[in-house]
Amino acid sequence: MRVLHTADFHAGRTLRGFDRTPEIHAALTEIADLARTERVDAVLVSGDLFDTANPSADAEHAVFDFFLKLRDAGVPGVVIAGNHDSAARLDSVTGLLGWVGIQVVAQPTGNPVQMVRHVDTKSGETLTVGALPYLSERRLVKAADLLGGDVGAWRQKYREGMGFFLRRLGEGFRPGSVNMLMAHATMDGAVPSGSERTLQFDLTNQYTLSGLQLPAGAQYVALGHIHKPQQVGEVPLACYPGSIIQLDFGEGGEKKQVNLIEVEAGRPARVHAVPLSSGRELRTVRVDLDQVEARLSGMRDYAGLLKVVVRAPAGTALPGLKDRVLKLMPNTLAVDLDALQEDLVAPELKREGLSLTELYERYYHERRGELPDDVRAAFREAHDRAGREEEAELAGVPA
Incomplete structure (x- = not known):
């Protein structure tokens, strides 16, 4: 079986006011062509399809055109939501995307086994994917911990919550199937790009996963969230393919790629980096x-x-x-x-x-450039509202 792994499209991204969506669209067309020429059996997309929760029409066209090209090539796919995506928005088009062979897991469910997807491939083998979309730290760490605990306690709470989902997803793996895990998260030891968007990483990098938490039955772990291509685990084999174009100046000089995985049921996977040429340097x-x-x-x-x-x-x-x-x-x-x-x-x-x-x-x-006064005021209002909601949640009363 041949599986193509990609992530972090960030369709709709602007850089200093310059719209990168045409370049992203070109890169997605290049990836769809690779899926056809490399005769892949399935495509995995590990989150951050869009750059914002409310993407532009052009950004949606770029992503959905990619899925249509996969449909035309007869290649099914499995997609999860990332932290930049609106999980509810992706959830709303799950049925439509299913018609073109794209299975979407946008939000976690109370029963993680329902987040396992099975894909019948042209190779004759079944691909089983435990799909874990982005889970915000706020969902997994109580406000009381954030207000009173130390950083080590926060990290442990997060790991315990994620560990629950990872264990249950591993229970959905099937003997005789190719078994893979997808997640949009930061692994211990992952090296971020030197992106200008370091603020987000600075504020969230205390929440990481250990490779020891990954299900032993996974033959490959398809990760998203970190833009620098890298392998972060040997057993099970875990990789970030990285973003599909150089998104920020901190990514300048990085060679972008997708991962092509060759694997059989019960056998170790082999990963090949396939370079991408789209996107301006x-x-x-x-x-x-x-x-x-x-x-x-x-x-x-x-x-x-x-x-x-x-x-x-x-x-x-x-x-x-x-x-x-x-x-x-x-x-x-x-x-x-x-x-x-x-x-x-x-x-x-x-x-x-x-x-x-x-x-x-x-x-x-x-x-x-300079922050407009109305944007500053809106940010302060949102920050104050979030603080009031946390205090109300802590006190057990409506905000």
Whole structure:
């Protein structure tokens, strides 16, 4: 049996206001073509189909067109929701996607065995997939623990909750079937990309899974959530295929891929990385102020997207700097000063003691620029409301 594993499409992603969806659509078309030319029996998608819970029409078209291309190639698939996806939204189209051979597990159920999917393949063998969509820490860790426990206790609570689902999914494996597990989670030892979106990872990386929790009967564990391709477990074999294009400048230079798994029932799986060529290359260029024109003039043939970091003495006035850079390199998405870049190099030093609102302001500035007052007010309102809900939950009264 040949199974193609992919994840982290993030359809609808914008980078500094630049829509990456056309590139993502092209990458999905490339993956669908690979599914056909490599004669795969099934495709596994381990979450984060979309970048937001309310994706654009273009983002939905890119993803659903991918599923239609798989249908045309006669290739079935199994999909789980990631933390960026709206589980309810995916749940609402489960029936429709089933008509084109795509089985979706968007939300966990009270009986995890119902989250096991069986796929009859062209090889004649059955593929059994224990599918675990993203489970938020808030669902698995009580507010009392968050308010009063130490970090080690939070992690243990999370692992215990996830362990319950993983054990029950393993009980759904069948003798004589190819058995795989899918999950959208962070494994111990996983190495994230150097993405600009480090804020999310900084706030959630205390919640990880141990490889010892993975069901022993799984011949392959198809993971999503980490954008850097990597293997994180030997027994059972567990891998992240990574994102399908370079999504942020921190992923610049990473070679993107999908995983092709060859496996038979009861035999060890073999994994082959299949490179992807779609998506524009991202590159960060650091240059001294007096060398801007000389350095960028030599890059006129570069077809990717640039982030230019200009080194200048503190307090230097730089009127018209962005226009100077864009005149030389119109494909530049960001022009930053060296002081801003230092905040990315040592985030643990720069973020210490900052409030959640201040952290969000920095995050927004790195992606889009200055935070508008109405967005700041909406964020504070949402943060305050979440605090009131947690306090009400803790007290056992309606919010």
